[in-house]
Amino acid sequence: MPKVTIDGTEIDAPDGINLIQAAERAGIEIPHYCYHPGLSVVGNCRMCLVEVEKAPKLQIACNTRVADGMIVHTRSERTIRAQKAVLEFLLINHPIDCPVCDQAGECKLQDYYMDYDAQASRFPLGKKNKKGKALDVGSGVMLDQERCILCARCTRFFDEITHTSELAIFERGDHCEVDVYPGRKIDNKYAGNVVDICPVGALTEKDFRFRMRVWYLHRTPSVCAGCERGCSIDIYHHRGRIYRYKPRYNPAVNGFWMCDEGRHGFPALQGETRLTVPLVQEKDRLVAETWASALRRLASRIREFGSANGANSIGAVIGAQSTNEEAFALKRLMVDTIGSDRLATVSWSPPGASGDDELLIRANKNPNTRGLAALGLPAHGLDVLANAVAAGELKMLIVMRADLVRILGEEQFVRRFGALDYMVVLDTDANETCQMANQVLPIAAYPELEGSFTNFQGRVQRLSQAFPPPGQALPAIEALARLGHALDGGERPSSAKAVFAEMAAAESCFRGLSLEALGPNGAELAGPNP
Amino acid sequence: MERILTRWIDIPDLRHLNVYEAHGGYQALRKALFDMTPEEIINEVKASNLRGRGGAAFPTGVKWSFIPKDSKKPVYVCCNADESEPGTFANRYQLENDPHGIIEGILITCRAVGAHTCYVYLRGEFNLQKRRLDEAIAEARAKGYVGRNIMGSGFDVEIYTHRGAGAYICGEETGLLESLEGKRAYPRNRPPFPAIQGAFGCPTVVNNVETLTNVPHIIMRGADWYKSIGPEKSPGPKLFCLSGHVNKPGLYELPMGYPLKDLIYEVGGGILGGKKLKAVIPGGSSFPVFTAEEAVKVNMDFDSVRAAGSLMGTAGVMVMNEDTCMVDALRTIAHFYHHESCGQCTPCREGCGWIEKLMIDLEAGRGRMEDLDILVDVASNMEGNTICVLADSLAMPVKSFVPKFRDEFEEHVRLGRCPFRETETAGKGHAAAAAAR
Numbered sequence: 001m002p003k004v005t006i007d008g009t010e011i012d013a014p015d016g017i018n019l020i021q022a023a024e025r026a027g028i029e030i031p032h033y034c035y036h037p038g039l040s041v042v043g044n045c046r047m048c049l050v051e052v053e054k055a056p057k058l059q060i061a062c063n064t065r066v067a068d069g070m071i072v073h074t075r076s077e078r079t080i081r082a083q084k085a086v087l088e089f090l091l092i093n094h095p096i097d098c099p100v101c102d103q104a105g106e107c108k109l110q111d112y113y114m115d116y117d118a119q120a121s122r123f124p125l126g127k128k129n130k131k132g133k134a135l136d137v138g139s140g141v142m143l144d145q146e147r148c149i150l151c152a153r154c155t156r157f158f159d160e161i162t163h164t165s166e167l168a169i170f171e172r173g174d175h176c177e178v179d180v181y182p183g184r185k186i187d188n189k190y191a192g193n194v195v196d197i198c199p200v201g202a203l204t205e206k207d208f209r210f211r212m213r214v215w216y217l218h219r220t221p222s223v224c225a226g227c228e229r230g231c232s233i234d235i236y237h238h239r240g241r242i243y244r245y246k247p248r249y250n251p252a253v254n255g256f257w258m259c260d261e262g263r264h265g266f267p268a269l270q271g272e273t274r275l276t277v278p279l280v281q282e283k284d285r286l287v288a289e290t291w292a293s294a295l296r297r298l299a300s301r302i303r304e305f306g307s308a309n310g311a312n313s314i315g316a317v318i319g320a321q322s323t324n325e326e327a328f329a330l331k332r333l334m335v336d337t338i339g340s341d342r343l344a345t346v347s348w349s350p351p352g353a354s355g356d357d358e359l360l361i362r363a364n365k366n367p368n369t370r371g372l373a374a375l376g377l378p379a380h381g382l383d384v385l386a387n388a389v390a391a392g393e394l395k396m397l398i399v400m401r402a403d404l405v406r407i408l409g410e411e412q413f414v415r416r417f418g419a420l421d422y423m424v425v426l427d428t429d430a431n432e433t434c435q436m437a438n439q440v441l442p443i444a445a446y447p448e449l450e451g452s453f454t455n456f457q458g459r460v461q462r463l464s465q466a467f468p469p470p471g472q473a474l475p476a477i478e479a480l481a482r483l484g485h486a487l488d489g490g491e492r493p494s495s496a497k498a499v500f501a502e503m504a505a506a507e508s509c510f511r512g513l514s515l516e517a518l519g520p521n522g523a524e525l526a527g528p529n530p
Numbered sequence: 531m532e533r534i535l536t537r538w539i540d541i542p543d544l545r546h547l548n549v550y551e552a553h554g555g556y557q558a559l560r561k562a563l564f565d566m567t568p569e570e571i572i573n574e575v576k577a578s579n580l581r582g583r584g585g586a587a588f589p590t591g592v593k594w595s596f597i598p599k600d601s602k603k604p605v606y607v608c609c610n611a612d613e614s615e616p617g618t619f620a621n622r623y624q625l626e627n628d629p630h631g632i633i634e635g636i637l638i639t640c641r642a643v644g645a646h647t648c649y650v651y652l653r654g655e656f657n658l659q660k661r662r663l664d665e666a667i668a669e670a671r672a673k674g675y676v677g678r679n680i681m682g683s684g685f686d687v688e689i690y691t692h693r694g695a696g697a698y699i700c701g702e703e704t705g706l707l708e709s710l711e712g713k714r715a716y717p718r719n720r721p722p723f724p725a726i727q728g729a730f731g732c733p734t735v736v737n738n739v740e741t742l743t744n745v746p747h748i749i750m751r752g753a754d755w756y757k758s759i760g761p762e763k764s765p766g767p768k769l770f771c772l773s774g775h776v777n778k779p780g781l782y783e784l785p786m787g788y789p790l791k792d793l794i795y796e797v798g799g800g801i802l803g804g805k806k807l808k809a810v811i812p813g814g815s816s817f818p819v820f821t822a823e824e825a826v827k828v829n830m831d832f833d834s835v836r837a838a839g840s841l842m843g844t845a846g847v848m849v850m851n852e853d854t855c856m857v858d859a860l861r862t863i864a865h866f867y868h869h870e871s872c873g874q875c876t877p878c879r880e881g882c883g884w885i886e887k888l889m890i891d892l893e894a895g896r897g898r899m900e901d902l903d904i905l906v907d908v909a910s911n912m913e914g915n916t917i918c919v920l921a922d923s924l925a926m927p928v929k930s931f932v933p934k935f936r937d938e939f940e941e942h943v944r945l946g947r948c949p950f951r952e953t954e955t956a957g958k959g960h961a962a963a964a965a966a967r
Contacts, residue, residue, distance in 0.1 A: 041719070042716075042719075042874075043719045043875075043917060044716075044874045044875050044876070044917070045875075045876055046875055046876050046877055046915055046916065047876075049915060057914045057915075058914070058915060060719070063719045081911075082911075082915055085877065085911035085915065086876050086877060086915075088911070089876045089877050089879075089880035089881055089884075089911070090876055090880065092880050092883075092884055093880060093883070122904055123884065127887050129883070149876070150873065150874075150876075150879065169714070169873070171873070172697070172869070172870070172871060172872055172873050173868055173869065173870070173871035173872070173873045173878075173879055173882060173883060174868070174871075174873065174879050174880055174882070174883035175873070176873035176879060
């Protein structure tokens, strides 16, 4: 392994990495704009110029591979002069419109100016070049050509990652501008990534811009539930509301990127239809009640059906939107407490949803299909349940995170499940199935809970709670623990960590794993993979 | 002196194959194909001390020797005919008058480096020149000098001509390769160098037209003969493009090391209108300017010009007389580099524009004294900090014009106008416009 000395610190650097990466290992920042580890090296911004001993000129760190014995100075007089020079050059034609720029607070021009320049401008304001502002270039991306520093990250993303090349650099010299081709717009499902990788305020997101100053936002690492890929994301939120998702680097799952469908998936989680109190059907109307009353009522129904018709007259449907812990908790409640093995899963994608592509998007729009399979739950089984209803064997159904009426269509639902005597729904939103339920229990959406999903590759990834669920909604594992208590008086773990530990002890696929040890990139399922 | 590179002056219709052949044409190729190994060709060119005529003066044989001998990929030769340096017009005459000399140089180079394909990249405006070259290639092909099995040797070379679309940066070695590949002519980061990864990712030699035309003569007459012309480390016949305020501007072939004073006063017939000499840019507008006192002491070869504080570049010698406004001259130069900066690297993209804006104000009398220091500072911040040398090409003139003619710059600021604008002769006179004549 080559040994490199950066600012006096000797670093063992793996072959092939560049000086920016090597410095990072020593906790030294080499400022850069155009370099992005997910894209090719162009070396155009010149911000990462550093002094390498024995080289006559300053070298760009992004295009300089480590070599044994290399001695690098990132804070030498020459380096500092070059850094100040590049920042001065970048700012002479920049509009300095930070007060009205949505990037303010997470802008690399602002940050590096404070860290590496901090000089008054020698360039007269009135002589700045004028270019296009607030241009809608398609796919929810807004372009400000005056703020652009022409690092070509966005053009490289569309050239190298999506291969759609909608953006290009036009003109020459300081008249250069990023733009779409005449009459064309950005049209691909990954456009939002260019907003993320734009180091300045040139590309902003139409939906997000001007909605929240970024310094008010909190960031919680999580997993996108938009499809079975389960891209690692950061949830940006403020006072219980999500403002945006951004991809979080995960080399095993999504690299640096995420799709726009996933990125724009969060408004569905905070709509008008969120359930905030337990509901019970009274005279064809759903009316609110307390959790205590709801769970007492549900426990007594379960006991009644069990004693009247046997435990197998009670069944459960688990949607593949459920977390591993939720599915495990419901499975265990059904099998161990109630004594029924009538379990089915639903992994449903809406008609017309996007199919598999070559980058990230998967046709299966459920984040945890693989996790349910890993728990030994039947891949489908709705038909089996419907047959049992028809045969008069199944009387009561517990439905978690599966909108059966939407999935089957109302007519089919009524034909197959209309004969049920009692249906209880655990879900986040007042969907059509809730309208037909005898009881509805409000549960947390995934940004509001701790837990895990297993993606289609068999990688178990951790969800973190960004903020508590709305109203009286509870994480489903807590609701199920309380229900278990109401049934037999026994204590059950209600934290995701503890449920996961039980799951790891009971389920071979999860053996050896723990929620804490999943780490930021998740971990492979253990044992025999289904 | 015997004319070597400009034989067409003495031999009418040299551009036609029969005439070219009648004057020893393609004999060097024959020798290179049948009597010499590629290694011997490279060694002969190395021994001749031939240095690249495109501006960088890199030893040509050494450049060729960087091509991997065992490349599994094809090797390409690119002939750089994107002659765009202000004040430079040698390749243009060569293409018009001696296309076979270029073709023969290309073919020998291909033999030396093991290339079977050559791309000639011509500047967009070279219409007639491309036609002449295409005609000559067709003639040579018909006679078996180009194409398959050249002269029965079993060696194949195909030559393609490609016209640019009018950008100075396409003459930069790697910008040329990008443009040739159909992309924006953004110069590339080095490493990798073109010898390893050039055109289409393959080992490539890029040589200037004038460089290549030296090759057949070296092969025919030997390295020792070549080295006997001019200084040993920077030898050979050289094409000088003399422009500006001289009585006889034009293209002159002279031995390397020819005194600049004689070039101006003897060959060029002295300063136009009997005026006094003020300044000379020796190598095309990209390089430091000489004052009159400096100019008359310099010999025109790569090392002597460098020792005197400038560079010989393309040997585009621009002469300026006492009526020339040096502020206006630098403004014109700044305009050119601002216009031609590809915009890839921050210091060049922003710096060239900044310098032009400063120069417009200074020339118009709107400048401030502190602008003179800013000019030099901006130029220093550009220099050496970019992928290619276009930034340096403006920085060098700025860093020489301002200190050497500081009085003139200060006078513009003090008067609030250009002092040369009063006089009839210099009303619109600036160096580059004169050079373009």
